[in-house]
Amino acid sequence: MPTLIRFHRTGGPEVLSYDQVAAPALGADEVRLKVEAIGINRAEVMFREGKYIEEPSFPSPLGYEAAGVIEEVGAGVAEFRVGDRAASIPAFSMKKYGTYGDSVVLPASAMIKTPDHFSSEESSASWMQYFTAFLLIEFGGMKRGDHVLITAAASSVGLAAIQLANAVGAHPIATTRKKDKVQPLLEAGASAVIDVKESSLVDEVKRLTSGQGANLIFDPVVGPQLAALCEAAAESANVFVYGALSPEPAPFPLFQALGKNLTLRAYQLGLIVRNPEKLERAKAWILSRIAAGELKPKIAKVFPFDQMVEAHRFMESNEQIGKIIVSFSKK
């Protein structure tokens, strides 16, 4: 009987529960995945805490990302075959599907084949981050010479945004609150790193952009810092917010916004991964850059399957640089 990691009430990492659950029959458009690795996301921590955009119904599945081997395909599935190495794209609701388990059912439309030279760990670490960062290209038109301000840059999505910026010839300016992440972020490709505890975000961005400010801003934090981000923005900049890490309310910085004709766009991944045309465009771009070696996920730490609670605690510590993985190969 498959083991799923679910939760029966919202709360801290200790609410995660290893449940034996009878394998459900497969729908026509679903696949069954033998899981080899699970990518852990901040969204799952927030969902577990009851602080996400969607509310769980109990017992609730959990998890957006997993990679492994297809072990069964629904009657209507043509794109995948049993034995294919594949991974999930987060194009579903955690109210219905989850990836935390040793064998999970997922919609075939939310699967992608694992690139040949990627391990399942790497594949489970790739799709949330690259499809999310692709918003900068699909909606922000990120291009050579752009100054891109990336906050919480040591997160997996932040690092993915740095890689995408470099891939198109833009200048990724990273921010962090931890001094010991500055050097790793430079090594990860940031053209500059601002330690926001040590120096002024606005002054540094202005200095790094010859006074112009950042054309594109990519922020999962929001909260009171939104005002500084808008101050650091260039004329007609796009400010993308893709998360809600700050629990504090954010002001709408109206005079900054009016004075510089700013656009604030709140985006979720669904805008790309639930739109077949945009999804195909993103897939083609990302897979070609992975094949060319320009994109490669950075894995912060790998936990064994029986240590999901520890993996969530590590996520909450904010010590990681890159993706946290739970792998069945890790003992």
Add this chain to the structure above:
Amino acid sequence: MPTLIRFHRTGGPEVLSYDQVAAPALGADEVRLKVEAIGINRAEVMFREGKYIEEPSFPSPLGYEAAGVIEEVGAGVAEFRVGDRAASIPAFSMKKYGTYGDSVVLPASAMIKTPDHFSSEESSASWMQYFTAFLLIEFGGMKRGDHVLITAAASSVGLAAIQLANAVGAHPIATTRKKDKVQPLLEAGASAVIDVKESSLVDEVKRLTSGQGANLIFDPVVGPQLAALCEAAAESANVFVYGALSPEPAPFPLFQALGKNLTLRAYQLGLIVRNPEKLERAKAWILSRIAAGELKPKIAKVFPFDQMVEAHRFMESNEQIGKIIVSFSKK
């Protein structure tokens, strides 16, 4: 010697001062306009109060709109001739130019010929409102069937937005805080009017759009009501803010924005009128619709030139429906 209405300190309408000022020599790219009518704008009230995006330097000129007859053209001006009926487009800074006077100097790039069948009063009432509302078409892609929520709809720009929405076949939903403006707004073309003091903006928009919400929102108020506007917005809606009428801070409604992938765009007219390509496109569209009789400014009240203080007081009363004009024909 020309009489200009200027102000020597910020404050209430009483700071407006009728000053005799020697006519300056004309720059190569400037024209001198014999003023017949002046259109009054909220921006001028805010500038006079020191609460606008730009700060005045004293003595400060004032005014974005005037129409009349060209009485002199600079050496480099080819598009206008002495005797042409023309009006200003607000494509300049009030730190440098103003329209409150009997003879004023303006940049030729910020002038437009008055349509043949328009009076100078109508011409002075047209360009701020139609070019501002044109943001909905240029940046919002407003089209047939869209539900467009227009706040402060009895303002000149609000009424212009109603006319533009009708011109493309969209449904303009107007809001007002004054019960006695409901019927006039319906007569002005609103498909529905919400009296926000009497009923819930969110509930009414949902009811009027079969639960979908508004695709486009056009708001000069901002302030705390921004949260309700975002709640009334449809999935992937564009929320345009083009003013700062509320003195209160606005929250950035992050969860609404993320949950519906909203885009908040802060726009000033300059994005169109200071961009030659966009300005030409807007001009062509607006002039053709004026010629077709689809656009016609609504004039709320006309004051004589010696009653500019009263005209500003009337603007501040918020009783008007449409444009307030100061005219030299009015005695």
